[in-house]
Amino acid sequence: MAKKKITKPKSPKKPLIPSFTLSRRQEVIIGLLLMGLGVILLFSFISFFFTWREDQSILGNISDREIVAQNWLSKIGAGLSDFFIYDGFGIAALSIPVLIIITGIFLFAPKKDVFTLSRKRILNLWFWGLLLMLWLSMTMGFFHASNPLLGGKVGMELNDFLQDYIGLLGTIVVMIILAIIYMVLRLNITPEKVSAYFNKKASEVKDSFEPDLVASDEEQDWEKATIEGQKAVEDVVKPAPIITEEMEVSISEPEIIPEPEIIPEPVLKTIPKTDEDDVDVEINAVIDEDEDINSKAEKIVEDFGEFDPTLELSNFKFPPLELLKDYSQGKTITINEEELQANKLKIVETLNNYKIGIAKITATIGPTVTLYEIVPEAGVRISKIKNLEDDIALSLAALGIRIIAPIPGKGTIGIEVPNQNPSIVSMRSVIASPKFQKAEMELPIAFGKTISNETFVVDLAKMPHLLMAGATGQGKSVGLNAVLTSLLYSKHPAEVKFVLVDPKKVELTLFNKIERHYLAKLPDSGEAIITDNSLVINTLNSLCIEMDQRYDILKEAMCRNIKEYNAKFKARKLNPANGHKFLPYIVLVVDEFADLIMTAGKEVETPIARLAQLARAIGIHLIIATQRPSVNVITGMIKANFPARVSFRVQQKVDSRTILDSGGADQLIGRGDMLYTSGNEIIRIQCAFVDTPEVEKITDFIGSQKAYPDAYLLPEYVGEEGGTSLDISIDERDSKFREAAEVLVIAQQGSASLLQRKLKLGYNRAGRIIDQLEAAGIVGGFEGSKARQVLIPDLASLEVFLNEEKNKG
Numbered sequence: 001m002a003k004k005k006i007t008k009p010k011s012p013k014k015p016l017i018p019s020f021t022l023s024r025r026q027e028v029i030i031g032l033l034l035m036g037l038g039v040i041l042l043f044s045f046i047s048f049f050f051t052w053r054e055d056q057s058i059l060g061n062i063s064d065r066e067i068v069a070q071n072w073l074s075k076i077g078a079g080l081s082d083f084f085i086y087d088g089f090g091i092a093a094l095s096i097p098v099l100i101i102i103t104g105i106f107l108f109a110p111k112k113d114v115f116t117l118s119r120k121r122i123l124n125l126w127f128w129g130l131l132l133m134l135w136l137s138m139t140m141g142f143f144h145a146s147n148p149l150l151g152g153k154v155g156m157e158l159n160d161f162l163q164d165y166i167g168l169l170g171t172i173v174v175m176i177i178l179a180i181i182y183m184v185l186r187l188n189i190t191p192e193k194v195s196a197y198f199n200k201k202a203s204e205v206k207d208s209f210e211p212d213l214v215a216s217d218e219e220q221d222w223e224k225a226t227i228e229g230q231k232a233v234e235d236v237v238k239p240a241p242i243i244t245e246e247m248e249v250s251i252s253e254p255e256i257i258p259e260p261e262i263i264p265e266p267v268l269k270t271i272p273k274t275d276e277d278d279v280d281v282e283i284n285a286v287i288d289e290d291e292d293i294n295s296k297a298e299k300i301v302e303d304f305g306e307f308d309p310t311l312e313l314s315n316f317k318f319p320p321l322e323l324l325k326d327y328s329q330g331k332t333i334t335i336n337e338e339e340l341q342a343n344k345l346k347i348v349e350t351l352n353n354y355k356i357g358i359a360k361i362t363a364t365i366g367p368t369v370t371l372y373e374i375v376p377e378a379g380v381r382i383s384k385i386k387n388l389e390d391d392i393a394l395s396l397a398a399l400g401i402r403i404i405a406p407i408p409g410k411g412t413i414g415i416e417v418p419n420q421n422p423s424i425v426s427m428r429s430v431i432a433s434p435k436f437q438k439a440e441m442e443l444p445i446a447f448g449k450t451i452s453n454e455t456f457v458v459d460l461a462k463m464p465h466l467l468m469a470g471a472t473g474q475g476k477s478v479g480l481n482a483v484l485t486s487l488l489y490s491k492h493p494a495e496v497k498f499v500l501v502d503p504k505k506v507e508l509t510l511f512n513k514i515e516r517h518y519l520a521k522l523p524d525s526g527e528a529i530i531t532d533n534s535l536v537i538n539t540l541n542s543l544c545i546e547m548d549q550r551y552d553i554l555k556e557a558m559c560r561n562i563k564e565y566n567a568k569f570k571a572r573k574l575n576p577a578n579g580h581k582f583l584p585y586i587v588l589v590v591d592e593f594a595d596l597i598m599t600a601g602k603e604v605e606t607p608i609a610r611l612a613q614l615a616r617a618i619g620i621h622l623i624i625a626t627q628r629p630s631v632n633v634i635t636g637m638i639k640a641n642f643p644a645r646v647s648f649r650v651q652q653k654v655d656s657r658t659i660l661d662s663g664g665a666d667q668l669i670g671r672g673d674m675l676y677t678s679g680n681e682i683i684r685i686q687c688a689f690v691d692t693p694e695v696e697k698i699t700d701f702i703g704s705q706k707a708y709p710d711a712y713l714l715p716e717y718v719g720e721e722g723g724t725s726l727d728i729s730i731d732e733r734d735s736k737f738r739e740a741a742e743v744l745v746i747a748q749q750g751s752a753s754l755l756q757r758k759l760k761l762g763y764n765r766a767g768r769i770i771d772q773l774e775a776a777g778i779v780g781g782f783e784g785s786k787a788r789q790v791l792i793p794d795l796a797s798l799e800v801f802l803n804e805e806k807n808k809g
C-alpha cells in the first residue's frame with residue numbers, strides 16, 4: 001500500500017536558479033524575439049555551408065554597405081555563421097539556434113500546453129545541449145583537414161590539444177567514453193537495455209527464419225526442465241510467502257532467460273524528472289508506488305498463486321451427505337385428491353356463507369401446508385375477507401390456517417391449510433439441492449422448503465443478523481442446528497468461526513468437538529461453548545474489540561468490507577508484517593436470549609446492539625434465539641438492528657407481532673413450521689429437519705480430522721472490575737508485568753500495541769500493564785498519538801530498578 005508521504009515544512013533555502021519573474025506579456029515578447037533570432041541563425045548557418053567560401057573575403061569589411069554577401073542573411077548572417085561555425089564549433093553549432101528556438105517556444109507557448117517546460121528543464125536542455133555540441137565539435141576535429149567546417153576551430157584546437165598529450169588512439173578512446181557517459185547520464189541507456197534490445201531483435205530474426213510451431217527437441221527439453229524446476233520451487237516454497245518488503249526467497253531458481261524486453265520506467269514517462277516546483281511529481285510518485293506494490297503482488301501471485309487461507313488444513317474434508325438422514329426415503333409429496341377436494345369445498349362453502357363469491361381457486365401443495373389461492377368474484381373487497389379471517393379459520397376448523405389477503409404482488413387471497421400427512425423436509429434434501437450447492441453466497445443457509453416446495457436458501461452475510469423466536473418444542477433448536485449445519489457443509493474452518501452461547505448447556509454441546517476447527521473463544525477460557533452469564537458479557541465485549549480492530553485494519557487496507565479485504569489479502573496486496581491476516585467470518589449464536597437479558601439486562605443489550613449496528617461490514621453476524629419474544633426481551637433497540645427474523649409457532653398473537661410486526665406465527669402448526677421475513681414480505685417455510693444424532697455424526701466427522709492448535713482466539717476483555725488505578729501496589733501487578741517491561745525497554749518504545757503483538761495480549765490487558773508500568777516509573781505519561789517514553793535505558797538498568805523496588809517494598 002502506498003503510504004502517504006509526510007512532508008516536513010521545508011526550511012527556506014536559496015533557490016538554485018535565480019528567480020526572476022516575467023509578466024506574461026514580457027514572456028510572450030521575449031519568446032517571440034528568441035524564436036525569431038533562432039530562425040535567423042538557423043537559416044544563416046545552413047546557407048553558410050554553401051556560401052562560406054564566397055563570403056570569406058568580405059568578412060573583414062562587413063561595415064561596407066556596398067559589399068554584397070551571398071549568405072541568405074547577408075553580411076550579418078555571414079559574420080555570425082563564421083563566428084559560430086568556422087571559428088567556433090563547426091556543424092555542431094547548429095544546436096545553438098535549435099536551443100534558442102526551444103527556449104523561445106517555452107516562453108511564448110501558453111502554460112499547460114504540450115510545450116510547457118519548466119525553467120529547470122530549459123536550463124538542463126542548454127547544459128546537455130552545449131555539452132553535446134562540444135563533444136561533436138571535438139570529434140569532428142578529427143576531420144578538420146578534409147573540411148574545416150565540420151569541427152570548427154574550437155573543435156580542431158581541442159582535438160589537437162588532446163592528441164598532443166594522449167595521442168590519436170587515446171583521444172578516440174576518450175571521445176568514445178565521453179559518448180557512453182553522455183548516453184548513460186542523459187538518455188539512461190544501460191548495457192542491460194542494449195543487450196535486451198539485441199536479444200529481442202535476434203529472436204525476431206530467428207522467428208522469421210523458423211516458422212514451424214513445433215519446438216526442437218532441445219527446446220522441449222529445456223521447457224520440461226523449467227517446468228519441473230518451477231514445480232520444485234513451488235513445492236519447497238509452500239505455504240507461499242506473502243508480499244513483504246524484506247522478503248527474500250532463498251531458493252535456487254531454474255535458469256531464467258533474460259526478459260527480451262526493454263522495460264520502460266514508469267516514473268520517467270510521466271514525471272518531469274527534476275522539477276521540484278511541479279505538484280504533479282508527488283501525485284504521480286504515489287500512484288507509482290501503488291503500482292509498484294501491485295505489480296509486486298501480481299508477480300508473487302504469478303509465482304505462487306493466490307494466498308490460500310485453507311492451506312493450513314488443506315486436507316480438510318467436508319462432511320459427506322451420507323451423514324444426514326433422508327426422511328422422505330425417496331417419497332415425494334403425495335397429493336391426496338380427496339383431501340384437496342374436501343378442503344376446496346369447505347373453503348367455497350365458508351366464503352359463501354359470508355357472501356363472498358369465488359371466481360377461481362388454485363392449490364399449491366407444500367411439504368406441510370397447501371396454499372389455496374382464491375380469486376374472488378368482481379366487486380368483493382379484500383378487506384372484507386381480511387376482517388373475516390378468524391371466522392373463516394373457525395369454520396374451516398383446522399389448526400394452522402393462515403390467511404394472506406391479498407398475496408403480495410398478486411390480486412389473490414391465500415389460505416394456507418395444513419396437510420393431514422405432512423412430510424418432513426430433511427436437511428439432506430436441502431443441502432443436496434442445486435440451489436444450495438451452487439449458491440454464490442458468503443454464508444449460505446438452507447432453511448428448508450417454501451410452500452411451493454422450493455428450497456429456501458439465504459445469505460446470512462446479507463441479512464445481516466437473525467432473530468429467531470418460537471415457543472418451546474416448536475423447532476427452534478432444530479432451526480439453529482439447520483443454520484449451523486448449512487455453514488458446516490459449505491465453509492472451510494478457515495472461513496467461518498462460531499461463538500456459541502448456550503445457557504441451557506444442552507443444545508449446542510455437541511459442537512464442542514469441533515472447537516479447534518470452527519469455534520472462537522476468549523483466551524484463557526476452558527470450554528469454547530459459553531454457558532456462564534458473566535462470560536457472555538466478556539465475550540460480547542471482546543467481540544466489540546474484535547470489531548474495532550477489524551475496522552482499523554480494513555481502514556488501513558482501504559477496504560469497505562470484509563469481502564473486499566479478504567480478496568485483497570488473497571491477491572497478496574496486503575502485507576502480513578503490517579498486521580494483515582485473512583479474516584474469517586464470525587457467527588455469534590445466542591440461544592435462550594431471554595434468560596440472558598433478564599439476568600444481565602443492559603450489560604448484554606448494549607454490546608449486542610452495538611455489534612448488530614456496526615458488525616456487518618467486518619464479517620460478524622449475530623443469530624439470537626428466544627422462547628419468549630416479549631417486548632422486554634426483544635427491545636426496540638434490538639429489533640431495530642435485526643431486520644431478518646424467523647418465527648416458529650408462538651403462543652399468542654402479540655408475540656407474533658413482537659417478532660414479525662404482524663400476526664401469523666401464532667397460527668403455525670409447529671414442528672418446524674416457520675415464518676421468515678427480511679423486512680418486507682413474510683414467507684412460510686417448513687424448516688429442514690436435522691436430528692441430534694445427525695449433528696453428532698457431522699461433528700464427529702469434522703472433530704476427527706486434523707485441527708488448528710487452538711480455537712480462534714478473540715481479543716482479551718477484562719471486565720471493569722478488573723481495572724486498576726495508577727498507584728497499584730507491586731503485588732497486584734499483572735503476571736506479565738516483568739516480561740512487558742523487558743519488551744518495552746528493549747524496543748525503547750512504550751506502546752500498548754507492541755505488547756499486544758509481542759506477548760499476545762488483549763487490548764485491555766496490554767493497556768492495564770502500560771498503566772502499571774507508568775505507575776512504576778518505567779514508562780512516561782500518555783502523549784497522545786505518540787508512543788510513551790521509556791524511562792529505563794537498558795535491560796541491566798531494569799534489573800537494578802526492579803531489585804531496588806523489591807527491596808524497598
Ligand SMILES: Nc1ncnc2c1ncn2[C@@H]1O[C@H](COP(=O)(O)OP(=O)(O)OP(=O)(O)O)[C@@H](O)[C@H]1O
Binds near residue numbers: 425470471627686
Ligand atoms: N423441522 C422440523 N421438521 C419436523 N419436525 C420437527 C422440526 N423441528 C422440530 N421438530 C420436532 O419438534 C421437536 C422439538 O423441536 P425443538 O427441540 O427444536 O424445539 P425447541 O423449540 O427448540 O424447544 P425448546 O425451546 O424447548 O428447546 C423435535 O424433537 C422434532 O420432533
